[in-house]
Amino acid sequence: MDDASQPPEDKSDTSSSTDGAAKYEENLVKAAQNGDLNAFDELVTLHRGKIYAMIYNMIHNQADAWDLTQDAFIKAWRALPKFQARSKFSTWLYRISHNVVYDHMRKRKITSAGEFNDEILTDSSIEPSARTTPRESTAPDKKMENSELAQKIKSAMQKLSLEHRQVIILREIDGYDYKEIAEMTDSTLGTVMSRLFYARKKLQSLLKNER
Numbered sequence: 001m002d003d004a005s006q007p008p009e010d011k012s013d014t015s016s017s018t019d020g021a022a023k024y025e026e027n028l029v030k031a032a033q034n035g036d037l038n039a040f041d042e043l044v045t046l047h048r049g050k051i052y053a054m055i056y057n058m059i060h061n062q063a064d065a066w067d068l069t070q071d072a073f074i075k076a077w078r079a080l081p082k083f084q085a086r087s088k089f090s091t092w093l094y095r096i097s098h099n100v101v102y103d104h105m106r107k108r109k110i111t112s113a114g115e116f117n118d119e120i121l122t123d124s125s126i127e128p129s130a131r132t133t134p135r136e137s138t139a140p141d142k143k144m145e146n147s148e149l150a151q152k153i154k155s156a157m158q159k160l161s162l163e164h165r166q167v168i169i170l171r172e173i174d175g176y177d178y179k180e181i182a183e184m185t186d187s188t189l190g191t192v193m194s195r196l197f198y199a200r201k202k203l204q205s206l207l208k209n210e211r
Helices: 012-033 037-059 062-082 089-108 142-157 162-173 178-185 189-209
Strands: none
Touching (some): 012 062, 012 089, 037 062, 037 089, 037 162, 162 178, 162 189
């Protein structure tokens, strides 16, 4: 049977499933705003893993990451009556988590030296499709190289400023687009793109020096 005789692929199930999940979350948010603790507990269950992973990738301390995750959800519960659904709940929750991490880092006075100026570049001066992760050549023992490279990247990431580390994680690990990252970090699109550009340059420089 040739391709022309095949029925078109039915994507309605996927679409309806996504819509159903969004509606389910929307109902949970409304119930939680009305004081339903079980509904909020379900929201925590839905988002806890991703929030924890994001925080851990930024600070690399399991105990602190769990504490900050809990803190973020406590702050979200207290602020929930003010949530107006102008953005996705996950975006709003991430913004709260973002602030929790920044407060933690400021209290610990954790800083990174040798950073670039994020405001030099404008929206029009950076290609949206530009790569933001370093390219590395393939060695004969690929498995060993990948392991070593992962450790080098992890080490290099810790030398980035919190702002640069954050956008790399959101873009390259979590897969958010530029607009979403701007909303989550309460930044302009140009600032996000600039930080990605400079974070990539910084990582390339750090990895080159470790060869």
